[in-house]
Amino acid sequence: MSYEIGSRVGDYEILEILGAGGMGRVYKVRNVLSDRVEAMKVLLPDLASNPDLADRFMREIKVQASLTHPNIAALHTALRIENQLLMLMEYVEGITLDKLMEAGPVPIEKAAEYIAQVLSALSYAHARGVVHRDLKPSNMMITPSGVVKLMDFGIAKMTADRKLTQTGSTVGSLYYMSPEQIKGEVNLDPRSDLYSLGVSLYEVVTGARPFQGDSEYSIMAAHLQKNPPPPIEISPNLPSGLNEIILQALEKEPSKRFQTADAFRNALLYVCKPAQPAAAAAQAKPQPVVPPPPPAAAHPARSHRGLWIGVGALIVVAVIVVLALQIPKFRQTAAENAPAQLPAGVIDTGTQIPETPAVAQSESAPSEELQTSAPPLSAQETSPEPAPVASPPARADRSGSPVSRLRSESARPAAVSSGPATSTQPAASRQEVPERPPVMTTQRPEPPRAPAEDPAVAGQLKGIREQLNLLSIRMDTVKSSLDTLRRQQAASGVGLRGDMANSAQRMDYYFSQTEAALNRRDADAAKKNLDLAEGEVSKLEKFLGK
Numbered sequence: 282m283s284y285e286i287g288s289r290v291g292d293y294e295i296l297e298i299l300g301a302g303g304m305g306r307v308y309k310v311r312n313v314l315s316d317r318v319e320a321m322k323v324l325l326p327d328l329a330s331n332p333d334l335a336d337r338f339m340r341e342i343k344v345q346a347s348l349t350h351p352n353i354a355a356l357h358t359a360l361r362i363e364n365q366l367l368m369l370m371e372y373v374e375g376i377t378l379d380k381l382m383e384a385g386p387v388p389i390e391k392a393a394e395y396i397a398q399v400l401s402a403l404s405y406a407h408a409r410g411v412v413h414r415d416l417k418p419s420n421m422m423i424t425p426s427g428v429v430k431l432m433d434f435g436i437a438k439m440t441a442d443r444k445l446t447q448t449g450s451t452v453g454s455l456y457y458m459s460p461e462q463i464k465g466e467v468n469l470d471p472r473s474d475l476y477s478l479g480v481s482l483y484e485v486v487t488g489a490r491p492f493q494g495d496s497e498y499s500i501m502a503a504h505l506q507k508n509p510p511p512p513i514e515i516s517p518n519l520p521s522g523l524n525e526i527i528l529q530a531l532e533k534e535p536s537k538r539f540q541t542a543d544a545f546r547n548a549l550l551y552v553c554k555p556a557q558p559a560a561a562a563a564q565a566k567p568q569p570v571v572p573p574p575p576p577a578a579a580h581p582a583r584s585h586r587g588l589w590i591g592v593g594a595l596i597v598v599a600v601i602v603v604l605a606l607q608i609p610k611f612r613q614t615a616a617e618n619a620p621a622q623l624p625a626g627v628i629d630t631g632t633q634i635p636e637t638p639a640v641a642q643s644e645s646a647p648s649e650e651l652q653t654s655a656p657p658l659s660a661q662e663t664s665p666e667p668a669p670v671a672s673p674p675a676r677a678d679r680s681g682s683p684v685s686r687l688r689s690e691s692a693r694p695a696a697v698s699s700g701p702a703t704s705t706q707p708a709a710s711r712q713e714v715p716e717r718p719p720v721m722t723t724q725r726p727e728p729p730r731a732p733a734e735d736p737a738v739a740g741q742l743k744g745i746r747e748q749l750n751l752l753s754i755r756m757d758t759v760k761s762s763l764d765t766l767r768r769q770q771a772a773s774g775v776g777l778r779g780d781m782a783n784s785a786q787r788m789d790y791y792f793s794q795t796e797a798a799l800n801r802r803d804a805d806a807a808k809k810n811l812d813l814a815e816g817e818v819s820k821l822e823k824f825l826g827k
Contacts, residue, residue: 284308284323290362293321293369309372319357322368338366344411345434352402354422354432373430378418382485389523392485393553395421398429399478400546406434407471407542414469416477417457418484455500456490457481460533463501472535475545479530479538486523487515491531505533522552522750529754540761548757552750734802741804745811749795752815756788759821766825781824788817 283306284295290310297309299320310321324338345356355371378395381387387395399421406413413420413434422430459476461469483491491509494500509531513524526548532538539545763785767777791814798807 289313290321290367291360293319295321310369318372320354320370320372322370324366324368335366341434342366342368344409347409348406348411348434350402350405352398352429352431353406353434354430370432371430373422373424373432375422375424375430378421378423378429378481378485381423382418382488386488387485389486389519390553392482393523393549394427395423395429396478396482396485397546397549399431400542400549402429402431403471403474403478404542404546407474412469412471413474413477414462415454415457416474416481417454418481421481455497456492458501458504459535460505461535463504470535471542472538472540475530475539475542476532476535478545479527483509483512483527483531486519486527487512489515520552520750521747522754523549525751525754526552529758536762537758539757540765544757544761548754551753738802738804742799742802742807745795745804745807746799748815749792749799749811752792752811752818755818755822756792756814759788759818759825760785762825763821778824781821784817784820784824788814788821791817 284290286295286297288295292312292314293310294313295308296311296318299307299309301307305322305324308321308323309318311318339359342356342359346359349355354373357369357371359369360367399416403413403416411434413431415433416431420431420433422432424430455463457477457480459469459473461473480491483489491512492500492503492507494503509528511524512527513519513521526545530538530545539548763777763781770776791810794810795807795814798804798810
C-alpha cells in the first residue's frame with residue numbers, strides 16, 4: 282500500500298516520499314498532535330499472510346528501540362495499520378554517503394571521520410548483542426553538521442534469511458555482504474559488520490567497489506574466492522597504513538579481520554590522525570628574532586626637580602661627614618704602616634690603588650667639589666700583586682680629604698705602577714670636570730634559533746612512523762587473539778604461558794618507547810625500539826599461528 286502526499290495515516294500527515302525499496306517505502310510525515318516531523322517506514326509484505334516474518338520484524342523493532350546513541354537514528358514507535366507494519370523513526374536531515382560520493386571524491390580525512398562515527402555506533406550496538414547486517418553507504422546519513430546517523434538495523438537479516446537473491450531486496454547489498462552472509466550462516470557475529478564496513482570504506486576512498494561482476498553469482502563468488510585489488514593501486518595518494526587497514530577488514534576469514542569495532546576505529550584514527558604539533562614546529566621555518574626596543578629617553582621630571590636637588594645635597598653632606606669621621610683612622614693606619622722614607626706630599630693608606638680612568642672617578646665622586654685625582658704614588662708604594670679594586674679606604678682617600686687635596690695641588694706627576702706594566706698619567710686639575718660617560722644599555726641576547734632539521738632525518742622519521750602505523754594493526758590483532766585465548770584457557774582453569782605474557786608486555790613497552798622517540802625526533806632510538814617491538818609481535822604471531 283502506498284500513501285499520497287497530503288493524506289493522513291492515523292495521526293500522521295504524509296509530507297513527502299523519501300525513498301522506496303524492495304521491502305518498503307519511507308515517508309516524511311508530521312504528527313498532527315505534537316507537530317513533530319518524523320520518518321515513517323512502511324513495510325510492504327502482507328503480514329497477515331506471513332506471521333513469522335511479522336514476529337521477526339517485531340523482535341528487531343524492540344531491539345532497535347533499545348538503542349540510544351548519537352550516531353544511530355532513533356526508533357520512536359511502531360504501529361500496526363490493517364495488514365502492514367509502520368515504523369516511526371527519527372527524521373534525519375542530510376544526505377546519504379552514497380549520494381555524497383556522487384558529487385565527487387570524499388577527502389581521506391573526512392572519509393575516516395565518517396567511518397569512525399559508524400564504528401562508534403557499531404561498538405555500542407555490538408556490546409548489546411545487535412548486529413546490523415546491512416551496512417552500506419546508503420544506510421549512512423550525513424547531517425549538515427557532519428554527524429553520521431546509522432539507519433536500518435536488522436532488516437537485511439530478514440531478507441537474506443528468506444531468499445538471498447529475492448528480486449529488489451538484496452542486489453544492492455550483495456556488494457557489501459560478508460562471505461559468511463553469502464554462505465547463509467545464521468549466527469552472524471559483529472565481524473560480519475566490520476567486513477561490510479571495510480567494503481564501504483574501500484569505495485569511499487577509491488570511488489570503486491572492491492568486487493565487480495555482471496551477475497549476482499559472479500559478485501558472490503568474488504567475495505568468497507578473490508582477493509580485492511589493494512586500494513592504493515587505485516588511489517596512489519592513499520596512506521599505506523590506511524591501505525593495510527582496509528585489506529585487513531576485507532579478510533575472508535573472520536579471525537584475520539579486526540575482532541572488534543573499537544580495534545578497527547582505533548587503527549583508523551591512529552593512521553589518519555593529524556600531524557603532531559612537534560613535527561609541524563620542527564618543519565616550520567624559525568621566525569626572525571626581533572631585538573628589544575631601545576630604552577625610552579629619560580625626560581626630566583620637572584615637577585620633582587626641587588625634591589631631587591634636595592636629596593642629592595643631603596647625600597653629598599652625608600658622604601662628607603662620613604669621610605671626615607674616617608680621616609683620623611686612615612691617618613693612624615698610614616702612620617703605622619708607612620715605610621722608612623716616603624716622598625713628600627704622599628699619604629700612605631696601606632692599600633694598593635690601581636690607576637683608573639678619569640671617567641670612572643667622576644662616576645664615583647659624590648659631587649664636583651670632591652672630584653679630584655688621587656695623590657701620586659711612588660714606585661715604592663706599588664705592589665707586584667694586584668690589590669682589590671674600590672676598597673673602602675681607597676675610595677675615602679681618593680675622594681680628596683682636606684689634607685690630601687692641599688698636597689695634591691702642589692704634587693708633581695709621578696709614575697704609577699699597575700700590575701706588571703707601568704703607565705704615567707698627570708694629576709687632574711681641580712677645576713677639570715670629566716665628561717659624563719655615555720649611558721650604557723644592555724641588550725638582551727637573542728634566544729637561540731632551532732637548527733633546521735636534516736631532510737634525511739625527517740624522511741627517516743616519516744618512514745618509521747608509517748612502519749609503526751602498520752605494526753599497530755598487527756598488534757591489535759595479536760591482542761585480540763590473546764584476549765580470546767585467555768578467556769578460553771580461563772574457562773579450562775589454566776592461564777596464558779608466562780613467556781608469552783611477558784612478550785606481550787614488552788611489545789607494548791617497545792611500542793610506547795618508539796612513539797616517545799618519534800615525538801622527540803630521535804630517529805636512531807625510534808628505529809631501535811621499533812625493531813624490538815616488531816620482534817615481539819612476530820614471536821606472538823608465531824605462537825598464535827598467525
